[in-house]
Amino acid sequence: MRIVDRFVLIGVSTIVLSGLMLLGDSSLMRALGGLLLMLFLPGYVLAAALFPARCSLGWLERFFLSFGLSITVVPLLGLLLNYLPWGINFYSVLVSLSAFILLFSAVACYRRNKLPERERFRIRWQFGPGGTRFNRLLTVALLGIVIGVCGSLYCLAVAHKDGEKFTEFYILGPGGAAEGYPHQLKPGEKGRVILGIVNHEQRPVAYNVKILMNGSLKGQKGPVQLAHGGKWEGEVVFSGQKTRGNIKVEFVLTRDGEKSPYRSLHLWMDGR
Numbered sequence: 001m002r003i004v005d006r007f008v009l010i011g012v013s014t015i016v017l018s019g020l021m022l023l024g025d026s027s028l029m030r031a032l033g034g035l036l037l038m039l040f041l042p043g044y045v046l047a048a049a050l051f052p053a054r055c056s057l058g059w060l061e062r063f064f065l066s067f068g069l070s071i072t073v074v075p076l077l078g079l080l081l082n083y084l085p086w087g088i089n090f091y092s093v094l095v096s097l098s099a100f101i102l103l104f105s106a107v108a109c110y111r112r113n114k115l116p117e118r119e120r121f122r123i124r125w126q127f128g129p130g131g132t133r134f135n136r137l138l139t140v141a142l143l144g145i146v147i148g149v150c151g152s153l154y155c156l157a158v159a160h161k162d163g164e165k166f167t168e169f170y171i172l173g174p175g176g177a178a179e180g181y182p183h184q185l186k187p188g189e190k191g192r193v194i195l196g197i198v199n200h201e202q203r204p205v206a207y208n209v210k211i212l213m214n215g216s217l218k219g220q221k222g223p224v225q226l227a228h229g230g231k232w233e234g235e236v237v238f239s240g241q242k243t244r245g246n247i248k249v250e251f252v253l254t255r256d257g258e259k260s261p262y263r264s265l266h267l268w269m270d271g272r
Contacts, residue, residue, distance in 0.1 A: 007109040010045065011102050018098045022091070037094070041101050043069030048108035053119050073100065167205070168198035169253050169263040172233070185240040185247055185269040193267070195251060196233045199226040205255050211238055212250040240271055247271045 017033040043066035051062070077096050078088055086092040112120050172194040173180030182191040199205050208222035218239075224232045238249060246268060253263040 007045075007048075007105045010041065011105050014041065014098050014101045014105075018094055021094060037097050037101070038074050039070050040066055041070070042073045042097060042104075043067060043071070045101055045104035045108055046073060049104045049111060052108060052111040052115055165201050167201060167207075167253070167255070167263060168196065169251075169265060170196045171251065171265050171267065172196060174235075176233075181267060183269060185238075185249075185271055187240045187271070189240045191238050191240070191249070191269065193236055194233055195221065195236050196231070197224060197226065197253070198231045199228055201255075202228050204228065206257070207232075208254045208257075209236075210252040210254070211236060212248075212252060213238065213241060214248055215250075245271050 014037070017037060021033045021037075044062075046069050047062050047065045074097070077100065078093065081088045081092050081096060084092075170178075171181070172178060174182075174192045174194065176194060181193060185191050195209060197207050197209075199207075204225065204227045206223040206225050208220065208224070210217060211219040211221075219236070221234060221236065224234075226232060236251070241247060247270075248266055248268055250264060250266040252261045254260070255262050
C-alpha cells in the first residue's frame, strides 16, 4: 500500500468511526472506537509527522511511541477544551480528536511524500520466510499484548458499565448551597441545614438519618425510599443545648433498617 493510501485510509476510518459513535447507541461500538481514537491513532499520526524517514525509528519503536504519544496528546486536548466555550464532553472530545488525527495525517502524508522513495518509512511485518524466528515471535507477542490490553479496557468500559455502588450524602447551607453553614448555636437557638441523599446503589434503598448532638439523639428523618438514581433533599432543624461549649452536630445515615451507620457527616458549632 502506498504512503498516501495509508493516510487516506486512516482519515476515512476516523470519519467513519466518529460517525458511528455519534449516531449509534451501542456501548461496544463506542468502546472499540474510543480505543482507536484515544489510545493509538493520535500518537501514530503524530509520530509519522515527526519521524517520516526510514532511518528515524523502527516499526517497534513507532508502535510503542504511538501509545505513549496518544496518552500525552489526549489530556492536553482535554486541558485545551476546558478553556474553550464548548467545555469537556463526549462530542467536543470526539470532534477534537478526529480533527487532530485528520490534521496530522495530512502533515505526515505531506512530509513523507517530500522524501525520496527509498528514504520513506514502511512497515515490514516479519511473518514470511525472510524474517528471523525472533522477529516472528516478537510480532506475535506484540499483537497478543495489544489484544489483551484492548480486551481489558473493553471489560472496564462495557462489562462493568454499572459502575461502583455508593450513596451520596451531603450537607448544604440553609440557602441550598455549599456555604452559609451555622457556626454558632446559643442555648435555645435553632440551627438549619439541608441534607441531601442520592442513590447510586443499583437498587431501591430505604434511608434513615439520625441527628445527634454531642452523641445524644435529638431527631430523625425517614424512612426515605429512593430508587436507583433517585435524589432527596430536606431541611433539618436542631436547637442549641443548655450547656455551653463546643457542640458536635452529627448526621448519621443508615439504610434498609441496618443498625450500623452507613455514612456520617458532622458540623462543629460554638455554643457560647
